[in-house]
Amino acid sequence: MTDPAAFTKSEMMIAAAARELAGQRVCFVGVGLPNIAVNLAKRTVAPDLELVYEAGVFGARPARLPLSIGDPTIVSGATAAMSMFELFAFYLQGGLVDVGFLGAAQIDRFGNINTTVIGDYANPSTRLPGSGGACEIAINARQIFVIMRQSKRSFVGKIDFRTSPGNLGGAANAERIRREQGWLGRGPSVVVTDLGIYHFDDDGEMRLDSLHPGATLEAVRDTIGWEPRISPDLAVTPAPTGPELELMRVELDPGGTYIR
Numbered sequence: 001m002t003d004p005a006a007f008t009k010s011e012m013m014i015a016a017a018a019r020e021l022a023g024q025r026v027c028f029v030g031v032g033l034p035n036i037a038v039n040l041a042k043r044t045v046a047p048d049l050e051l052v053y054e055a056g057v058f059g060a061r062p063a064r065l066p067l068s069i070g071d072p073t074i075v076s077g078a079t080a081a082m083s084m085f086e087l088f089a090f091y092l093q094g095g096l097v098d099v100g101f102l103g104a105a106q107i108d109r110f111g112n113i114n115t116t117v118i119g120d121y122a123n124p125s126t127r128l129p130g131s132g133g134a135c136e137i138a139i140n141a142r143q144i145f146v147i148m149r150q151s152k153r154s155f156v157g158k159i160d161f162r163t164s165p166g167n168l169g170g171a172a173n174a175e176r177i178r179r180e181q182g183w184l185g186r187g188p189s190v191v192v193t194d195l196g197i198y199h200f201d202d203d204g205e206m207r208l209d210s211l212h213p214g215a216t217l218e219a220v221r222d223t224i225g226w227e228p229r230i231s232p233d234l235a236v237t238p239a240p241t242g243p244e245l246e247l248m249r250v251e252l253d254p255g256g257t258y259i260r
Contacts, residue, residue, distance in 0.1 A: 007240050009194040010149075011248055011259045012212045014040060015240040017101075017147040017192040021046045027099045028052045028092065028137050029060075031069055033147045034101035036248070036258045037192075039065055043247055054133045056082045058091060065252045088133065092140045095184050100141030102134055104148050106159045109205045109226050110174075111146065111166025111188030113138065114159040121161055131163045138164035139183040150193035150223045157225040171204030195220050197237060201229060210235045 017037035021027060022045040029038045029051050039062065042049045051060040055070045059079025066074050075081050091097060105128050106114035115134060117124035138144055144166070148154060166188045167174040174187055191198040197210040207229040208220060213236060220228060240248075253259045 007245060008259055009212070009214075011240050011245060012237065013147065013149070013192055013194045014248060014258065015244045016197055016210075016212065016237050017041075017145070018244075019045055020145055020190050020192060020197070021049060021099065021101075024049060024099050026050045026052060026097050027101055028054075028097045028133075028141055029069070030100070030102040030134065030137070031132075032103045033258060034103055034145075035069075036065055036252055037147055038101050039252055040244065040247060043251075044244060050079065052087070052091065052097060054084065054087070056084050056087045058082070058087065084133075088136055092133075092136060093184070095140070095142075097137070097141040099143055099145055100134075100137035100185070101145045101147070102137065102164065104146055104154070104164075106154055106156050107146065107148065107191065108156060108159050108166075109228075110168060110170065111144070111191065111200065111204075111206065112159055112162050112168065113146070113164040113166060114161045116161040116163045118160055124160075134164045138166070138187075139178075139181075139185055141185050143186055143189040145189060146191040148191070148193060150195050150220075152223055152225055155193075155224040155226075167200065167204030171200075171202060174204055195223065205229060207231055208234065210237045212237045213239050 014037050018041035021041035052058050053060055053069045053074045057074045057078045060074040061077035062073045104113040115128050116130050119125035195215040196208050196212055198206040199209050201207045209231045248259050
């Protein structure tokens with residue numbers, strides 16, 4: 001096994017998240033950590049991946065890691081540039097997005113996401129950026145991937161505000177509501193953290209399927225607001241490869257904004 005000291009927890013998380021995109025075709029890219037994970041995937045396991053950015057770009061081929069979803073580099077070489085209305089109405093709501101890759105401030109066991117407030121909505125302790133396009137992405141992309149660092153402040157028993165629905169209160173209830181509301185997506189598929197990789201079981205609840213090198217089940221339980229479900233076939237996540245680390249450190253994030 002590769003020595004965990006040879007890479008950071010963030011590098012492990014980003015590499016693991018990028019690999020989850022193998023075989024995917026069209027990905028709506030969220031701000032922050034999803035941005036670097038998706039761009040790493042396009043340079044490694046998913047070279048044909050079409051990147052979609054909220055500012056109105058389909059088939060982005062950024063020469064460098066975009067600083068934001070509105071960075072001009074996302075337009076160069078893109079398949080199409082359009083208004084945000086056209087992107088959301090004709091591509092996302094038209095059912096043409098395979099994966100929405102999102103971050104979160106809080107998440108619960110069913111993959112419901114909060115990016116709006118911490119604390120009471122009327123008098124919050126922290127006001128967050130809000131939904132942006134995340135709610136629309138969460139209900140209309142065929143599946144949702146999430147990448148975020150794991151802590152008891154972020155992995156909570158009950159989120160303070162449901163910005164983007166996941167499996168609501170469980171898979172059966174979520175399926176009924178998606179059908180009644182005409183939502184196109186089937187909800188969250190994977191959550192990647194700095195400790196491991198979670199997928200969702202038949203009840204719509206997160207299940208830890210892979211533990212990153214150097215992480216422990218004790219650390220997982222200490223940083224989550226519920227008793228996590230653990231796969232009986234719990235695996236160890238393969239460590240980042242040399243080429244993956246070089247891409248992250250030299251090309252994508254030389255300043256260490258995400259990988260430290």
